Amino acid sequence: MRPILRVFRRAGRTWVSVIGALLLAASIAAAVAGPAVAPGSPIAIAIPDRLEAPNARHWFGTDQYGRDVLSRTLWGGRYSIGAAFTAVMLGTVVGGLLGLLGGYHGGRADWVIMRASDVFLAFPALLLAIGVAAVLGSGMKSIVIALAIVYAPRMARVMRGAALPVRQMEYIEAARSEGAGAGRILLRHVLPNCIPALIVQGSISFSQILLAEAALSFLGLGEPPPTPTWGAMLSEGKDFLTTAPWVSIFPGLCISAAVLGLNLVGDTLRDVLDPRLS
Amino acid sequence: MFAHAWWGRRWGMAAVAAVLAAAMVWQPALFAAAPQPRVGGTLKVALASDAYSLDIQVAPDYENRLALMNVIEQLVTLDGGVNVSPALAASWEIKDAKVYTFHLRRGVKFHNGKEMTADDVIYSLQRFKDKGYRKSDLAGIDTMEAPDPYTVRITLKAPDGTFLFSLANPVGTVTIMPKGLAEEQGGTITHPVGTGPYQFVEWARDRYIVLKRFAAYKPWPGKPSGFAGAKVPYADEVRFIPIKDESVRGNALATGDVDIADGLGYPTYSRLKSAPGLKVFDVPSFTITEMRFGHKKSLMANRTLRQAVAYAIDKKQLADGVTYGLGRPAPSIVLPGSALYDSFTSKDAGYDPAKARALLAQSGYKGEVLKINVSTSAPLDGSAAVIIQSMLKAVGINAQVNTMELAAWVQTWLTGNYDMFINDLSFRPDPISIYRPLWSSKSTPSGYNNPEWDRLTSAVALSTSLPQRRALIDQIHELQVSDLPFLPLFFGTVGQGYRDTVHGYDVWAAGYVRVWNVWTDK
Numbered sequence: 183m184r185p186i187l188r189v190f191r192r193a194g195r196t197w198v199s200v201i202g203a204l205l206l207a208a209s210i211a212a213a214v215a216g217p218a219v220a221p222g223s224p225i226a227i228a229i230p231d232r233l234e235a236p237n238a239r240h241w242f243g244t245d246q247y248g249r250d251v252l253s254r255t256l257w258g259g260r261y262s263i264g265a266a267f268t269a270v271m272l273g274t275v276v277g278g279l280l281g282l283l284g285g286y287h288g289g290r291a292d293w294v295i296m297r298a299s300d301v302f303l304a305f306p307a308l309l310l311a312i313g314v315a316a317v318l319g320s321g322m323k324s325i326v327i328a329l330a331i332v333y334a335p336r337m338a339r340v341m342r343g344a345a346l347p348v349r350q351m352e353y354i355e356a357a358r359s360e361g362a363g364a365g366r367i368l369l370r371h372v373l374p375n376c377i378p379a380l381i382v383q384g385s386i387s388f389s390q391i392l393l394a395e396a397a398l399s400f401l402g403l404g405e406p407p408p409t410p411t412w413g414a415m416l417s418e419g420k421d422f423l424t425t426a427p428w429v430s431i432f433p434g435l436c437i438s439a440a441v442l443g444l445n446l447v448g449d450t451l452r453d454v455l456d457p458r459l460s
Numbered sequence: 461m462f463a464h465a466w467w468g469r470r471w472g473m474a475a476v477a478a479v480l481a482a483a484m485v486w487q488p489a490l491f492a493a494a495p496q497p498r499v500g501g502t503l504k505v506a507l508a509s510d511a512y513s514l515d516i517q518v519a520p521d522y523e524n525r526l527a528l529m530n531v532i533e534q535l536v537t538l539d540g541g542v543n544v545s546p547a548l549a550a551s552w553e554i555k556d557a558k559v560y561t562f563h564l565r566r567g568v569k570f571h572n573g574k575e576m577t578a579d580d581v582i583y584s585l586q587r588f589k590d591k592g593y594r595k596s597d598l599a600g601i602d603t604m605e606a607p608d609p610y611t612v613r614i615t616l617k618a619p620d621g622t623f624l625f626s627l628a629n630p631v632g633t634v635t636i637m638p639k640g641l642a643e644e645q646g647g648t649i650t651h652p653v654g655t656g657p658y659q660f661v662e663w664a665r666d667r668y669i670v671l672k673r674f675a676a677y678k679p680w681p682g683k684p685s686g687f688a689g690a691k692v693p694y695a696d697e698v699r700f701i702p703i704k705d706e707s708v709r710g711n712a713l714a715t716g717d718v719d720i721a722d723g724l725g726y727p728t729y730s731r732l733k734s735a736p737g738l739k740v741f742d743v744p745s746f747t748i749t750e751m752r753f754g755h756k757k758s759l760m761a762n763r764t765l766r767q768a769v770a771y772a773i774d775k776k777q778l779a780d781g782v783t784y785g786l787g788r789p790a791p792s793i794v795l796p797g798s799a800l801y802d803s804f805t806s807k808d809a810g811y812d813p814a815k816a817r818a819l820l821a822q823s824g825y826k827g828e829v830l831k832i833n834v835s836t837s838a839p840l841d842g843s844a845a846v847i848i849q850s851m852l853k854a855v856g857i858n859a860q861v862n863t864m865e866l867a868a869w870v871q872t873w874l875t876g877n878y879d880m881f882i883n884d885l886s887f888r889p890d891p892i893s894i895y896r897p898l899w900s901s902k903s904t905p906s907g908y909n910n911p912e913w914d915r916l917t918s919a920v921a922l923s924t925s926l927p928q929r930r931a932l933i934d935q936i937h938e939l940q941v942s943d944l945p946f947l948p949l950f951f952g953t954v955g956q957g958y959r960d961t962v963h964g965y966d967v968w969a970a971g972y973v974r975v976w977n978v979w980t981d982k
Contacts, residue, residue, distance in 0.1 A: 225853075227781070227851075229780055229781040229847070246727070246843070247781065247843075247850075406863060407842075407845070407863070421706060421725075421727035422731075423707075425727070425731055
């Protein structure tokens, strides 16, 4: 049986992982297809219709400008999940490569990379992200970069840990004795053996990054209004929490669902992929 | 004016009973039933933003005035109905609208213990004329003399019927300070010294401004009204605390962390209006929310584009959307009810999206991003920006809302490097005190340069007859509507609240937080 199928089979054994996968699939589907199925424009203003409770025309109600909360939530998923995903990918590539390099080479390069990531890890993650985003100016781009900067050192750590034992394996020695270059050995022999660590770390961090993205948007560091992101919608809705709770509850529920789904899937993947736990 | 109960809830019934009894017997008994003011205690006031600078002759932000109008006093000031009233000058004579002789109050002490005399007044006016925010308003001063320590005679180069208004205008405040104060502090005032009922103690940026009771303050005669009349400091200490987030600010009031809160929008008002232990108000104000155009480096220097923007904005819907039906569209900055308001200044270009699209096509606009700067300190402006952005989008203008901290927002405004920004014009006594200093080619940071505008606004200042001034204001209004140095949007609201442990507090349509005659039983 192919290894990937074995992973799915083992993961499918617990109901927790199934729920996680369903939540995650729903979130991703919403982010990908949401804008296409959204009933209206996420930014069209209709003052006379403002703060309507959920009804047949507006399933999630309307906000203080009469905008359709359902459409905004669907569009918000694309922005929020998209930003978190991009940040994770960016952090994985940068942090992963650096960690791999450090772990494989050892010596001075390793020392420099690890001390640099120690410096970044010494800051509280959210504070560092706020600092970076504040320097870069508000906008989705700076949020993505800020989150990638926060996340990359964590990934570097994990990849280095995974690469260290691999570099002493006989097959690496064999490859080296056959004259393979460092780049080839790294990408063809070391990296594939570190992939499980990368997947587990990636999926677990994804949820944290998504939450951090919501926090930064909530604080007003994200895309300027009227662009809907879940965090910004929560922030806009908080003034109406007691009088029109639907404005903030729906994006809030979406954040919770996506984060829960990611956490459950991440946990499952770790259980399945980590040989020490099986 | 918005009169409301100035006694606490538990005194309410007693007072009502007293009124009923007194109505039959003897009217003045009403005052006997009111609680006695208590001296002492601390008042905490939540503001929407911290001050930008404490030099209020130079820096015109509203937040510094909120605290400092309790500290400083002017030569003449405004009462509740926006009329010029005596302040440090107890009286004055005017000859031919050209020679103004002010008779100062005697025995007025500065917070540093020195007596206020004519030298201090001349020094303060001279400093404002040199570097004040509205220095063009005092540019007409020819000479200032002090025949004796309690008299100041000012001779203007030409007659100016608006001179008293220029002195009384609280925005860009012509404060009276001890002679030499600015030089002692290195040119910029960082520790204001005035003659007001409260004296400045300390400013910790973004944390608090602390004032304390000025024990040597002697209240002026007359009923308190606006900034005028008898002012009595009761609280020992007043702390102005910036709380930037509106709902957090509202909660601070609801939980009693602060005693008075400014800058509450409709959402907070509707949430807290029936909360126990506090009173909140959201009332129509004299404040006009306006949009300013950058005429310096921006595409908005193009008049056709400005006109397209103006036609694209539905002011009625905007006013409704932002103020929840309380505010009204503002065709002009002339206040309805003022002597200068007439059928002409109430006319507006109107909302016409088709015309906006046509003008846009003519203007050569190619979809460039135009930024609308808005400060986080003004709760109404953020919503206005979102609604305007959507209205502009509807006709094909690619506008973006750019939310900024107050300090950064003031910075871009003063450098003139912006496309558009939304601003609350806190009320001014006379429209000319907005028209002239803000868009004259000499003093404006916006870069607006229109000789016709300069000519008309100086002509108004020279004129002392009402019909003539009205005719000139009409012409300025016409120019404002067609050439659009700026665009008045709507009359906003004043949202403030206070705990019922606070007595004597008065919510004024002009805004401001006046802590004199206010006491707390905490």
